[in-house]
Amino acid sequence: KHWFASRTELAGKSVLVTAGGTAERLDPVRFLTNDSSGKMGFALAEAAANRGADVTLIAARTTAPPIVGVKLVRVESAEQMLQAVLERYDAADIVIKAAAVADYRPVSQAPTKIKKSEEKLVLELERTTDILKTLGERKTHQFLVGFAAETEQVAQYAMDKLRRKNCDLVVANDVSQDGAGFNLDTNVVQIFGKDGLIEALPQLHKREVADHLLERIVRQMQKKPA
Ligand code: CTP
Ligand code: CA
16 A cells, blocks of 8 residues: 555556647657647546555646656657557556547658748648557456547447447547536546446546546446456
């Protein structure tokens, strides 16, 4: 049991959390990224550590400060996050993928700063590897939690992601709603399991959302034979 943990439900468990927005480089001074603050993932890592878990947080771009008692691994791109997660996957009991991973990256990275020339510049992008889907395919004993950021048909898209990526839970947020999603201190989420909607939470501080989610994860893991 860790000195900083006030509870013990996850003592002896190894938890891997990803957070923040990946940055996909164009050249040494430019990249493509998104509005993710990393706050939801950091709150989840803290909530897991408070329950006695051994927590590793793999963080891309974020404004959140490091957390006492949580191992922090910094990455930049989707590819680096994929490698960092895969290295630690076998040893993990619970994996929570709260990161906003870029779906596309520039096909090539210029080794030197791109100089301006023509009036129009067309960027060619290619798909990144879907980290969560890869984890779902390679799942052995891990409890896998994905996120789904949606602006419409939340339940349908969330369940689709849960099945497609072989997740145990999917946490969906309607990012078009006030008080939910990127770069805020609050979130409004719905938790989906294999049989559909489990729980719809009201607007809460991300710390409270994290606490609810960890409670739910612990409960679902007790149901599921290890
Ligand atoms: N995810 C991932 N690797 C990617 C893209 C997404 O691991 N290359 C993960 C996210 O971390 C999140 C989940 O997949 O846990 C869902 O992300 P989301 O962007 O909502 O869904 P996508 O599957 O990327 O589909 P789309 O963006 O088209 O809705
Ligand atoms: Ca996406």
